[in-house]
Amino acid sequence: LFDAEPEAWEVDAAELHTVASVVLPTGPKGPFDYLVPAALADSQQPQQFLEPGRRVRVPFGRGDRTVTGYCVEVGVKRVEANRLKTVAEVVDSRALLSAPMLRLTRWMADYYLCPWGQVLEAVVPAGVRGMAGTREVNFFTAIPGALAKFSALKLRSAQQRKALETLAASNRPLTAPEIAEAADCSLAPIKGLVKHGLIEAIRMRVATDSQSADAIGRESPLELNSDQEAAFRRIKSALDAGKASGIVLHGVTGSGKTEVYLQAIEHVASFRRQAIVLVPEISLTPQTVRRFRARFDRVAVLHSHLTDAERHQHWQSIARGEVEVIVGARSAIFAPTPHLGLIVIDEEHETTFKQDQAPRYHARDVAWQRAQAEHIPLILGSATPSLEAWVRAQRGEFEKISLPKRVMNLPLPDVMTIDMRDPAQTRFGHGAITRPLHQAMVEALRGGGQVILLLNRRGFSTHIQCPACGFVLKCDHCDLALTYHRQHNTALCHYCDHEVPPPRACPDCKSPAIRYGGVGTQKLEEEVRSRFPDYKCARMDVDSMRQRGSHENVLSAFQRGEFNILLGTQMIAKGLDFPNVTLVGVINADTALHLPDFRAAERTFQLVAQVAGRTGRGKRGGRVLVQTLNPEHPAIVAAARHDYARFADHELATRRAAHYPPFGAMIRLIIRGPAEATARETAQALGERMRAAVASNGVSGARVIGPGVAPIARLRGEFRFHLQIQGPEGAALKQAVRDAAQGFAAPDGVRWIADVDPWDM
Ligand code: ADP
Ligand code: ZN
Numbered sequence: 001l002f003d004a005e006p007e008a009w010e011v012d013a014a015e016l017h018t019v020a021s022v023v024l025p026t027g028p029k030g031p032f033d034y035l036v037p038a039a040l041a042d043s044q045q046p047q048q049f050l051e052p053g054r055r056v057r058v059p060f061g062r063g064d065r066t067v068t069g070y071c072v073e074v075g076v077k078r079v080e081a082n083r084l085k086t087v088a089e090v091v092d093s094r095a096l097l098s099a100p101m102l103r104l105t106r107w108m109a110d111y112y113l114c115p116w117g118q119v120l121e122a123v124v125p126a127g128v129r130g131m132a133g134t135r136e137v138n139f140f141t142a143i144p145g146a147l148a149k150f151s152a153l154k155l156r157s158a159q160q161r162k163a164l165e166t167l168a169a170s171n172r173p174l175t176a177p178e179i180a181e182a183a184d185c186s187l188a189p190i191k192g193l194v195k196h197g198l199i200e201a202i203r204m205r206v207a208t209d210s211q212s213a214d215a216i217g218r219e220s221p222l223e224l225n226s227d228q229e230a231a232f233r234r235i236k237s238a239l240d241a242g243k244a245s246g247i248v249l250h251g252v253t254g255s256g257k258t259e260v261y262l263q264a265i266e267h268v269a270s271f272r273r274q275a276i277v278l279v280p281e282i283s284l285t286p287q288t289v290r291r292f293r294a295r296f297d298r299v300a301v302l303h304s305h306l307t308d309a310e311r312h313q314h315w316q317s318i319a320r321g322e323v324e325v326i327v328g329a330r331s332a333i334f335a336p337t338p339h340l341g342l343i344v345i346d347e348e349h350e351t352t353f354k355q356d357q358a359p360r361y362h363a364r365d366v367a368w369q370r371a372q373a374e375h376i377p378l379i380l381g382s383a384t385p386s387l388e389a390w391v392r393a394q395r396g397e398f399e400k401i402s403l404p405k406r407v408m409n410l411p412l413p414d415v416m417t418i419d420m421r422d423p424a425q426t427r428f429g430h431g432a433i434t435r436p437l438h439q440a441m442v443e444a445l446r447g448g449g450q451v452i453l454l455l456n457r458r459g460f461s462t463h464i465q466c467p468a469c470g471f472v473l474k475c476d477h478c479d480l481a482l483t484y485h486r487q488h489n490t491a492l493c494h495y496c497d498h499e500v501p502p503p504r505a506c507p508d509c510k511s512p513a514i515r516y517g518g519v520g521t522q523k524l525e526e527e528v529r530s531r532f533p534d535y536k537c538a539r540m541d542v543d544s545m546r547q548r549g550s551h552e553n554v555l556s557a558f559q560r561g562e563f564n565i566l567l568g569t570q571m572i573a574k575g576l577d578f579p580n581v582t583l584v585g586v587i588n589a590d591t592a593l594h595l596p597d598f599r600a601a602e603r604t605f606q607l608v609a610q611v612a613g614r615t616g617r618g619k620r621g622g623r624v625l626v627q628t629l630n631p632e633h634p635a636i637v638a639a640a641r642h643d644y645a646r647f648a649d650h651e652l653a654t655r656r657a658a659h660y661p662p663f664g665a666m667i668r669l670i671i672r673g674p675a676e677a678t679a680r681e682t683a684q685a686l687g688e689r690m691r692a693a694v695a696s697n698g699v700s701g702a703r704v705i706g707p708g709v710a711p712i713a714r715l716r717g718e719f720r721f722h723l724q725i726q727g728p729e730g731a732a733l734k735q736a737v738r739d740a741a742q743g744f745a746a747p748d749g750v751r752w753i754a755d756v757d758p759w760d761m
């Protein structure tokens, strides 16, 4: 833009003007060009200097309506001035987004097929946009040569002189109370100096209150074992190389991955750069968070319970470079670090790294883009790497580092599968716990060990069904069975939270024999309490964990040994490290196995392998019992043998044959609306346009599947259809979606979205 020098002989109505490109958060796509008035183009006026990454108020539409948008570019362009409107105001006193971050958001918009403005709004937290928890304050600076002018004016006030000297000696602007304190004077002399024009005020935002994190005991680095040392050395050389690199750190559960991250980050901090550490969910990883805070002075923990003001303060101090390590969930990948040195994604296989609402990004892919933009390494750590990461390591695009053994030579736990197809052999009494599992629990508890039980289904009964006519109680708004929650005596939809009183008789045939079937965590809890009345038990699922801090409380009470049995949903499968857990029981390994999702086997393998990893971390060892109806399923067999490579080989062969990711790309279109017929017709029309777009672009190997009824056919009162587009080249598929969308208007009430690299069905 800047090399568009005027050609002297060109005669044109257009002239060179400073023009800002502005992206609006909602509405039409843009970017739109606006003239920048001279007052906003003066870098000597930093408060209102218009640079990319700041927000602006601009006139938009009819009348004198103005809207807030993001300035994404400023340049000199040859334009006809009367065709453009003018920027009204600069909102931010500093850029919210650096140039690399602007490029990253641009990439996300292209890659995930969503408006740039929507991405910008997702990247800058609401608390930052609203400048929560701050107020404007006057800061003072001395004008150049102020002291000489003070003498020239023959001013006499000793207090004024002292205040002026204080300010002139300061290397940053000071507030009036700061000057008064340093110069030991009242506020009056400061006013005097302003009146004489010797000092100037600028308005800046400051935090209304600043929080301090609780002090935490310091820990020193552990001595690395030889595998950790080798891993650390390879990461260190990647850091010293000063270029982008992807590293898959495949370390079995308890192999000491976190210690490797910590030492790598110490190295990063030693040359004054920052690190971002993404964890699946802050509240489920209190131990990891605590270890980071024990090793670094300046850690920002970005969790979902922060107030807007707290979030804004973290953002500001990160942007000022005051924070060494940022630990957070998915969105922490957007932390505005000035000199990022390393990104770590712990448990990178977790589904929480994919956002399930627009922009539907995956933090792993965004992190890799950011690592490339900032020329830094990205570490993907897991005991069960995602196949996406694994394939890149196999192809040599990413480096692979293994930690094949647990620390201190601890063995991995023995895993036994229990075949539930033979109830006579395995069941005893009513309930979900088989005889061998019951026996193992007795032994573990008697030996003073603790027990973890995994059941990935919340609620009490997972369905309410009439044995006489087969009726299943479903949500009024969704095509899903309601789950009985005994605690509140209600039948609840887990998708839309709709609830109804549980029926006493079948609503259809009036039979009183209606049955509450299927075991959820609440019923399991009841069973455990009645089987083991002498032991204490706690449950962890979204229903029992509604309050802030409840995860941390339960986990730390379990760590202190205040109860013996912890049962719950996949929440308890994450990276917890409890040496006294000697038994893990998986109540039903098959809950995810038959979902209509090409990742069903991968998720089953991950869940079983991860929860198995919670035991055998202490001197007493540990064992794992897995109840399943599919003991021969390759995912379950491999998990029982701690054999990731075997699982990956088998699963990758299946994916390759079906052209599923990570081989080739996939985009899913979801079409939904209140009327079934219109939604279906829209899906069909879109399907035809997609097929035409694929054909006319000559996208080889691409196919359009559907439209079909979505696996969840009805959700929150809307009928849902979906289309899948698969092909070897993601970019070509996206172009086809753009072409198909061009000029396509869905009928009123029908909406459709594109989910790039979809996760949930
Ligand atoms: P992972 O993240 O691979 O599951 P962690 O980093 O949580 O493993 O390590 C498991 C346990 O081993 C932790 O309690 C940790 O303090 C301990 N540990 C890690 N590295 C070492 C080491 N080199 N020497 C002794 N203990 C270690
Ligand atoms: Zn009935």
Ligand code: ZN
Residues within 6 Å of the ligand: 475, 476, 477, 478, 480, 493, 494, 495, 496, 497, 498, 716
């Ligand atoms: Zn519902």
